Amino acid sequence: MSLLDGIRTKIENWQFELSRHAANQSIIRHITIQEVREAIENCEMLEDYPEDKYGPSCLIFGFTKSNRPLHIQCSYPSRSLIKIITLYEPNPSKWIDFKIRRKN
Numbered sequence: 001m002s003l004l005d006g007i008r009t010k011i012e013n014w015q016f017e018l019s020r021h022a023a024n025q026s027i028i029r030h031i032t033i034q035e036v037r038e039a040i041e042n043c044e045m046l047e048d049y050p051e052d053k054y055g056p057s058c059l060i061f062g063f064t065k066s067n068r069p070l071h072i073q074c075s076y077p078s079r080s081l082i083k084i085i086t087l088y089e090p091n092p093s094k095w096i097d098f099k100i101r102r103k104n
Helices: 003-012 020-028 033-041
Strands: 016-018 044-049 057-063 069-075 082-088
Touching: 003 033, 003 044, 003 057, 003 082, 016 020, 020 082, 033 057, 033 069
Parallel strands: 016 082
Antiparallel strands: 044 057, 057 069, 069 082
16 A cells, blocks of 8 residues: 555544644634545645654645645654644645745
8 A cells, every 4th residue: 555545544534633733724724624635535745754853744735626725744654643744725936836846
């Protein structure tokens, strides 16, 4: 099973939690749990952070059913619960096609 398949499976089975930061950002940015689940259904990995100081994580990208782009940083599926670390709607001035960081 691939890393993304493992993440999708755990999200589909409600085996995830939001960090305090992600919960706060979801409120501030008006991102619902349903939107997170929708975006992860057909997501792709943008960046991998296997050596992240709090544990391996990755940045994934997907669209909600209403076509809202979301970036979600989450832990690897090796944890019993996926930890959603942060989430946001990518700023087009900082991302090309929401997938590639623009160089400053």
